[in-house]
Amino acid sequence: xxxxxxxxxxxxxxxxxxxxxxxxxxxxxxxxxxxxxxxxxxxxxxxxxxxxxxxxxxxxxxxxxxxxxxxxxxxxxxxxxxxxxxxxxxxxxxxxxxxxxxxxxxxxxxxxx
Amino acid sequence: xxxxxxxxxxxxxxxxxxxxxxxxxxxxxxxxxxxxxxxxxxxxxxxxxxxxxxxxxxxxxxxxxxxxxxxxxxxxxxxxxxxxxxxxxxxxxxxxxxxxxxxxxxxxxxxxxxxx
Numbered sequence: 677x678x679x680x681x682x683x684x685x686x687x688x689x690x691x692x693x694x695x696x697x698x699x700x701x702x703x704x705x706x707x708x709x710x711x712x713x714x715x716x717x718x719x720x721x722x723x724x725x726x727x728x729x730x731x732x733x734x735x736x737x738x739x740x741x742x743x744x745x746x747x748x749x750x751x752x753x754x755x756x757x758x759x760x761x762x763x764x765x766x767x768x769x770x771x772x773x774x775x776x777x778x779x780x781x782x783x784x785x786x787x788x789x
Numbered sequence: 790x791x792x793x794x795x796x797x798x799x800x801x802x803x804x805x806x807x808x809x810x811x812x813x814x815x816x817x818x819x820x821x822x823x824x825x826x827x828x829x830x831x832x833x834x835x836x837x838x839x840x841x842x843x844x845x846x847x848x849x850x851x852x853x854x855x856x857x858x859x860x861x862x863x864x865x866x867x868x869x870x871x872x873x874x875x876x877x878x879x880x881x882x883x884x885x886x887x888x889x890x891x892x893x894x895x896x897x898x899x900x901x902x903x904x905x
Contacts (some may be wrong), residue, residue, distance in 0.1 A: 684827070708892060719793075719879050720832070755820025765831055775820050775894055776847070776885040779831030 680768050682780025691785050695753040697783045698778035702747065706768040710777070711740065711751050714763045723764070724751070731786045792816065795880050801905050802867065802874055810865045810900045812880030819888045821863035822894070826877040831874035835878075836892060837892045838863055864879060875904050 682699045686720045689695045692718055699709075707728060712720035725750065726733045726740040734789040741750040763784050793814045802808045809868050814821065820839050824832040834847030838857040852871025863882075867874045878901075881894040 680831070682831070710892075712805055712894075719881070719898050719899070720894075721896065722893050724836050725892075767831075769892070772892075773886055775881070775892065776834060776837060777832070777894070779833070781829065781831050 679765060680778050680780045681773045682766050682783060684783060685781065686784045687786070689756045689785065691756065691758060691789050692744070693756050693787075695751075695785055696762055697751045697766070697785070698748065699780050700746075700748045700751065701768050701778075703768070703770065704747070705750055705770040706778075707771070709740070709742065709749050710767050711738075712765045712767065712779075713766065714782075719730045720765060727743070753785075756785075758787045758789050761785055761787050793823045793880055793882055793895055793897035794877075797900060798898070799894050800900055800902045802902060803905050805869045807868050810863065810867070810878055810880075810902070810903065812838055812863045814836075814861050814863075814880075814882045814895075816882055816895060817860070818882035818884050818895070819860070820883045822881045822883075823847075823853070823855065823863070823865045824881060826879060826899075832879060835865065837886075849863065855856075869896060874902055877901050 680701050710725035711723045714720040724735050737754045742749045744789045763782045766780040796811045822837040823835040826832050835854040838844035854866045879899045880897045
């Protein structure tokens, strides 16, 4: 019940295309769903986050779609750029303990010029 | 610049040896965390601390120990009891726990620990 499952494991997208990464969770007590971006040799950085009271959140080219009934959420990167090439992690937490995150396995995104 | 500093960047451990990873933050954050990252896996929580002189076990605390004697410092010791210590270790902080507006984690650049 504590797991967050992320797919795909790796993704190759052409420049200008849409990158889509999916996550699914089991624990209905989760109430905070962030996405983190990590470049090689660096720590992750928060990209965007959502709570279950909204179905979509957009920040620039990044959008989270949230489906509470299906217990799924996804990250969409519009107009993908080579600089977006990184590993992306979805995560979840509960009870207002946002730092105690359960992470997905990660998706390695490569955007080809 | 405000941030989290982890040292060393690379660390090698011999059989039966304890090693300590350093984590310092100047963000004035109350909460600090240690995560372990293995290739192809997500990050897993080792220990966390909400306040000075208090810390709690995370999901994979066995073989690790921590201390929180100062607000800005949260060192992690990988003991000889940790049989598979090779991993990338990440320290993080957040302003507070238990507050919806203060959940963002700020990560350091990590320490890669390998076994000789």
